[in-house]
Amino acid sequence: MSRSSFVTLLNYPSKLIENAVEEISKLPGIGKKTALRMALHLLKRDERQTLQLSEAIIAMRTKTQYCRQCHNISDEELCQICTNPKRDESVVCVVEDTRDVLAIENTSQYRGLYHVLGGIISPLEGIGPNDLKIESLLKRISEKQGTDLAVKEVILGLSPTMEGDTTAFYLTKRLKPLNVKITTIARGIPIGGDLEYADEITLGRSIVSRIVYE
């Protein structure tokens, strides 16, 4: 069998390699050929390095949790952002998922806290308000009202898509009775664009010059 047909047909010389390729190819953007190349690389390099990689993946998967307050991914019960005394707890930016937190953090323009909804309202996909961390946001704000830790502003950091608008509209309705200022960072992000893919400068500018949501 020629080399190219080996790759195309993927007749594996080992059941163990086949299993590894099968698992690696389940990752986003990784086809069978790339998975095979990775598997052979992992097999060829120093055994200790490959074991370190698998240990890092296992530790990440089994030891990370969600922050009790903001639901961002965290190593502890409360995340590093929520426990940082330099952050401004009077401002909370509501985002869809952890990738948005990373994107905003990368701009170095935001000093407030976050609230990760864990998704976005999408009737088409059957995701309603109860599937998201909305009640915990309302509870978090109402519990701190009248204290030194009161939330004064909620920034809606949601994608400017139909689902993002629906979620923003719903949140505004629920936040109204709590008397907090509601702003949005949507400006500067292309319509239908994803928060994650907005470039850092645009996103940074958007969060600094946020506008009152109406």
Ligand SMILES: [Zn+2]
């Ligand atoms: Zn947190």
